[in-house]
Structure formats: structure tokens, C-alpha cells
Amino acid sequence: MLRHLPYFIAVAEEENFQRAAARLKIAQPALTRRIQELERKLGARLFDRLPRGVRLNEAGRVLRDDGKRVLEEFDRACQRAARAGAGEIGRLRLGYNDVALKFPVVASALREFRARYPDVELRLMPMPSEAQRAGLRAGSIDAGLFYMEPEEVAGLAGFTLIEDDFLLALPRGHRLADRGDLCLADLTEERFIWPSRTEGRVLYDRMIAACRERGFSPNIEMEILTADNTLSVVASGIAVGFVPLSQLGAEPDGVVLRKVADFSVPMRLDLAWVDGAAPPVAERLAALLKPLKRG
């Protein structure tokens, strides 16, 4: 019965079968039958049959007014669904770790996303990398920007944006601040501030393993959550610490960043989502980031 509605609306608006048929691009007899069926199923006449032509009656006017709204709402519903499917409306809950937004490519991609898809609710959720992996699997975020660990990719899809590593942050004026080559063996006397294991168990373990490989055991004074915090503690002169290479240029005045030659913990900052369950909005964001680094 629903399928008869567009036919009826056409006839109701024209109050003339021929013009309505032309508008619908069908022949007039077909239209006559559609209307007859509709009237039969409704159990009510919708038009008064005049000796010449037809005119809407009371029931017809009711159905014209109500039915027109139904058609319009259906059109809107289809458009909204299509836009949702294309990722032009909806919600994107995007996890990001403490450093992700500091990369110009990421920041500018997010600005571009906002501009291009103003009807998408972009919810930026700061979360440690570990929490993002859990959040993706639990469905509490739709995509994440975080350090991807090769052992943890099961069920996730995505691509790398930035390849990163660690630099040593030293207070300006520290005895090693101006040394040529630094290696782990130079750091046995230092007190370290270390990224917390709760933030990223896997990354933490890899850092420790990289030290152990060189026979080095860091003297960990305190654990802390973000690179920002590490830098401010280092600036105060209390300790030294490793921060991602990407912090270069963002360090405060009292801090210098130096490469440690025999300490490398390669990290990949990825945009990731649950494999096969990426909402369209996430794909739109991916499309904006993809050109910036390989897929």
C-alpha cells in the first residue's frame, strides 16, 4: 500500500490523471488502477468523480497532507542514511596518545576533516596507546592514533603515519649535554624518569629489553605518564628521561634532546581501527591522512 503513495500524491496535486501520469512518466490507465487499488485497500474514496475530471474529497485531502509529509520525510531519511554511509554525518570517537596531535600532518588533517565534514561530531579522546587498543576492541572508540606494537595488531587494521624513536632529554648544563656521541654506558650514574608501564606495557618492556641488550639497567627514579610531563621534570633538573623523537623542537628552554647511539626502540605512530568494522567516518579520516605516508 505504501508503494501507491507517490502515485496518489501526484494525482492529488494535479487533480488530473493525465498530467499526473505525465509527471510520473507512466500511462494514464496504469495510474487509474493504482488509485483504484489504493481506494479499495483504504476502504475510502479519495476523489470525487465528476462528470468531467476528478476532485479531491475530504479523505483525499487528509491523505494528501499527511502523505506528502511522509514522502518528504522518507526522502530525508534516505539522504541521511546515504550520508551516514559516506561518512558525512555521524560521530567519530578518535583516541590519540599524548604526542599524536603534535605532528603537523595529524593536526592539519584533523582541521581539514572538521572543515570538510562539519556534520560529523568529532570527539577527540586522549588515551594512552594501550587503552586505545582496548577501546577499539571494546567499541568505545572508532579509531585511534597511537604507537602500534607489532605483537598487538591482531584484529586491527590501519597504517603508519610516523616512524619514531627515543631521544634522551637532559637538563641544559648537564655534564653530558654537550658530549659528542652518547651511549647507554654513559648513563649508569643517571636517575631516570620513565614512561609508566600502565600506559604501554609492551612499549615499556621493549625499552627495558633494549637496555638489557646492551647490558644496561636504568636507574628508574619515577614513572610518569606523558612526554610533556617527562620534559617538565627533566627541565627541573631532577632526572633525565627518554622522549619520542617527535618532541624535537617542542622541548622547553631548559632541556636539550640528544640521540643515544646504541639505544633504539622504533615505534610506529598508526591510525588504526577494528579490522572490517571501520565506520565510514573513520574511512574519511583515513583518506585525509593516507596521502601523507604510505598505506
Added chain:
Amino acid sequence: MLRHLPYFIAVAEEENFQRAAARLKIAQPALTRRIQELERKLGARLFDRLPRGVRLNEAGRVLRDDGKRVLEEFDRACQRAARAGAGEIGRLRLGYNDVALKFPVVASALREFRARYPDVELRLMPMPSEAQRAGLRAGSIDAGLFYMEPEEVAGLAGFTLIEDDFLLALPRGHRLADRGDLCLADLTEERFIWPSRTEGRVLYDRMIAACRERGFSPNIEMEILTADNTLSVVASGIAVGFVPLSQLGAEPDGVVLRKVADFSVPMRLDLAWVDGAAPPVAERLAALLKPLKRG
């Protein structure tokens, strides 16, 4: 595309093709194709195909929410149209002349109508008989209760409720108030209050003609619109006047009603509407009145 909506809603609510197919009383493969067609035409997937079963995706949720409303509104629209066709909702503009509502059969039918069709807006419009005939033809009222003149029935349909005639209203204590038989010849000295010609040209002319037939020419003191007014003027002793027989029992204390033997102007109080264009609500009212007098 509209026709696919009920299929989609069923699958969306069940998130399971088999149960949805059972609910729709069709086979599962047919349903699969309906959904595929809808997805193709929308240009957006509506379900995530899981290894086992399906689940609504973002676009699907949007269409489920919007589409469900569309279906519900369509159902309501159909019901409203059907009820309008049955005369259960809508508006009935009913003209009535000054005496119509004084008949118990009419008053009780209107009460019954209100009770039985509470969703019909019953608009009671007091109008002289003449104005009602014009109003019906102009479409300003849907039906009328008035004195039908045989010469004026063209294009109208309806049936008679009451057959009426005129009585003479006299002030109590009038010299003729207690006379046995009255005839027009007794009234040559009287001053008359007379129904206005603007209220009913045809009726006015018939009354004058009935007088002339008997060689009587009424001494018309003033013209006036309603029988109520006639009675109150008569009660004041200023004049005498003819009022419909139906006023018997409704006359004020100072007035007596007497038959004038040789003065008869038969009137038919009809319920009438435009032939072939009676709205369903008018038919409902007619059905309540019809049993009371012949059709």
C-alpha cells in the same frame, strides 16, 4: 525504493534475516534481495556482514530510526484518511434555521452525533433558510436544516424531517383568543408582524399568496427575522403574527397559538446537502436522522 522500507525495518529490528522473513511471511532469499536492492539504490551498506549473521551499521541505524517513524506516520495517515472517508473525523458545517433545533428529534440527533463522533468538529451555523440554500451551493456549509421550497431543490438532495405549517400567535386576552374557529376574514382589523422577506423570499411569497387566495391582505406593521422574535413582540401586545406550528409548547406565557382554518402554508423542514457532494460526515448525520421520518 519506498516499497523496500518495511522489509528493511523488519530486518533492522530483528538483525536476523530468517526471523525477519518469518515476520514478513516471505522466504529468506527474497528478503536478502530486497535489502541488496535497497543498499544498491541508496549507495550505502546498511548492515555489516559478520562471519555469522549481520549487524546494523551506522547508516542502517540512521535509516532504522528515521524509517520507523516514516512507517508509523504512514499508518496513521491511512487510518486518518479511512476515518475521514467514513465521516468519523473532519468538520461538519451545519446550517440551521431558527426553529430547527427546537424539534426534539433534531436536538437529540445532534447530541447523539456529538457523542458518537467526538472527533468531528460540528460547527452549528444559524442561517435563514434562504441563506442556507445559497451557502450549500457556495460550499460555505456542508449540510443544512431549513424549510425546503419545492421550487428550490435543483442540485440539492436530502429528506424531510418535519412537516410544518403556521399558527396564529395572539396575546392572551385578545378578542380572538378564545373564539372557536378562526379564519382570515376575522383578521382584517389586526396589525401583523410578518417574517421578513429577506429571510425567505419564496416562503414570504407563498404566505402572501395564501392570503390573497382568500381575498385577504394582511396589515403588515413590521417585518422581523425569527419566530422567537415574533413571539416576544406578540407577547407585548403590539401585534399578532404567524409562527410555525412547531412553536407549540414553546410560546411565552402571554401568548396563545391558534389555528387559522383557511390559512395553510405547508412547509417541509429538511436536512439537505449538495446532491452528490455530501461529505461523509453529512451522511453520518443523515443516518442518525433518517429513521425518524421517511427518506
Added chain:
DNA sequence: CCTGATCAATCGCAAAACGGTATCAATGCT
């Protein structure tokens, strides 16, 4: 590791819905 159960997708065929042309009956206009 097999077996049966479950679920959506695909295939082939039949029925129903739908649309088109030709025509009719009634009416209005010239």
C-alpha cells in the same frame, strides 16, 4: 577433527505486480 546446526547468499523458476496500447463512455466546447 569431524558432524550437525545455523545463517546469509545464490540459482532457477513461477506468480503477481506493473506498465503500455487500444478503446470506450461521458461530457464539454465550437
Added chain:
DNA sequence: AGCATTGATACCGTTTTGCGATTGATCAGG
């Protein structure tokens, strides 16, 4: 009277829709 217009009807071909059988993939249980 003759012609144009309007909606209704009749008949026929095409498209859509539905069904049954089957497949392919996955999951649960022994």
C-alpha cells in the same frame, strides 16, 4: 453535430517479487 478531453476498461508484454533447493562459511559439541 462534430471534435477534443477525461477517466475507465480490456488485453498483452515486461519487470518485480517470491519460493524452493542449494551453497559456502562458521560455530558448537562430541
